[in-house]
Amino acid sequence: MVLPTILFWLIANQGWRSGFVLLAALALLVGLPACILAIRDLPRAPPTTMNAVEHASPSFWALLRSNHRILLLCLATAFGNAPIVAIASQFQPLMIDLGIDAAKAAGLIGLLAGSVLVGTVVAGALVDRIWGPIVAFLFSVGPLIGCVILLQGQIDMTMAITATILVGLAQGAEIDIIAYLSARYFGLRHYSTIYGCTIMAAVLAAVAGQVTIGVLYDRTGGYESALYLFIGCLVISAILFLSLGRYPADTIGDRTVITPATADPIQRGRAH
Structure with missing residues (x-):
C-alpha cells in the first residue's frame, strides 16, 4: 500500500534505476528470508496402495x-x-x-x-x-x-x-x-x-x-x-x-x- 508512493518519490529524486534497486532489495531481504525461514511442509503419512490408485490424476x-x-x-x-x-x-x-x-x-x-x-x-x-x-x-x-x-x-x-x-x-x-x-x-x-x-x-x-x-x-x-x-x-x-x-x-x-x-x-x- 505504501510502496507506490515511496517508489514515486525515489524515482523522482534518484532516477528509475533506484526503483529497481529497491524492488530487488525487498525481494532479497524480505521475500527470500520469509520463504526460507517460514515455509515448511507438513509431515505426511505414506499413501496406501488404495489411496495411490484413488488419487491417480486424469x-x-x-x-x-x-x-x-x-x-x-x-x-x-x-x-x-x-x-x-x-x-x-x-x-x-x-x-x-x-x-x-x-x-x-x-x-x-x-x-x-x-x-x-x-x-x-x-x-x-x-x-x-x-x-x-x-x-x-x-x-x-x-x-x-x-x-x-x-x-x-x-x-x-x-x-x-x-x-x-x-x-x-x-x-x-x-x-x-x-x-x-x-x-x-x-x-x-x-x-x-x-x-x-x-x-x-x-x-x-x-x-x-x-x-x-x-x-x-x-x-x-x-x-x-x-x-x-x-x-x-x-x-x-x-x-x-x-x-x-x-x-x-x-x-x-x-x-x-x-x-x-x-x-x-x-x-x-x-x-x-
Missing part, C-alpha cells in the same frame, strides 16, 4: 470432458481477469491521461493495493454466506462500473478514488473466489489440476489484456477503445459465472462423492 482434457463447468469457470476467470490486470498495469498513466496529478496517481496505486486486501477479506466472508457465483457476479460488475467512470474523460479525484476502489476490490476477490468455486463445484479429488488450469487461464488472459491495452493506446492515442473492450469482457465474465448453476449435490465438505453419473473417466464405474 489429464485436464479427461476432466474437461467429464464436466463442462470446468471450461465455464476457466472462461469466466479469463474474461474477468484480463481487464482488471490490464487496468492495474497501466493505472498511473491512465489516471494522468484523465487529468490526475502524477503524484496523486501514484498514491491511488496505494489505494488500489489497499482495496485488493479489503476485497480478499470481503469476498471470503460473502462466499461463506451467499451463493458463490452471485458474489463473483457482483465483483465483476464493480470494475465494469469503474470502467464506465474512467470513460468520462477528465475526472475529479472523487471519481478516480471510486474507480480505484471498484477495480481493487475485484482484483483482490477474484482469485480467491475462483479457488473457492473450484473446490465447491468439483471437490478436492482433482483440485490441483482444475484450479491450476483456471490460474493458467487467468495468467494467459492477463498477458493478453496488458498487451491489448498497450497496443490500443498506441494506435488510438487513448484508453477509450480498451475500456469499451474490457466492459464487454466483464459482461461475459459475469454471465459465465451465473451460468455455473447450483452447487452439485455430490460435493460434501472437502471431498467429492463419486457416483456413476458424476464419476470422472478414471473413477467411473467404481464405488467410492
Whole structure:
C-alpha cells in the first residue's frame, strides 16, 4: 500500500534505476528470508496402495470432458481477469491521461493495493454466506462500473478514488473466489489440476489484456477503445459465472462423492 508512493518519490529524486534497486532489495531481504525461514511442509503419512490408485490424476482434457463447468469457470476467470490486470498495469498513466496529478496517481496505486486486501477479506466472508457465483457476479460488475467512470474523460479525484476502489476490490476477490468455486463445484479429488488450469487461464488472459491495452493506446492515442473492450469482457465474465448453476449435490465438505453419473473417466464405474 505504501510502496507506490515511496517508489514515486525515489524515482523522482534518484532516477528509475533506484526503483529497481529497491524492488530487488525487498525481494532479497524480505521475500527470500520469509520463504526460507517460514515455509515448511507438513509431515505426511505414506499413501496406501488404495489411496495411490484413488488419487491417480486424469489429464485436464479427461476432466474437461467429464464436466463442462470446468471450461465455464476457466472462461469466466479469463474474461474477468484480463481487464482488471490490464487496468492495474497501466493505472498511473491512465489516471494522468484523465487529468490526475502524477503524484496523486501514484498514491491511488496505494489505494488500489489497499482495496485488493479489503476485497480478499470481503469476498471470503460473502462466499461463506451467499451463493458463490452471485458474489463473483457482483465483483465483476464493480470494475465494469469503474470502467464506465474512467470513460468520462477528465475526472475529479472523487471519481478516480471510486474507480480505484471498484477495480481493487475485484482484483483482490477474484482469485480467491475462483479457488473457492473450484473446490465447491468439483471437490478436492482433482483440485490441483482444475484450479491450476483456471490460474493458467487467468495468467494467459492477463498477458493478453496488458498487451491489448498497450497496443490500443498506441494506435488510438487513448484508453477509450480498451475500456469499451474490457466492459464487454466483464459482461461475459459475469454471465459465465451465473451460468455455473447450483452447487452439485455430490460435493460434501472437502471431498467429492463419486457416483456413476458424476464419476470422472478414471473413477467411473467404481464405488467410492
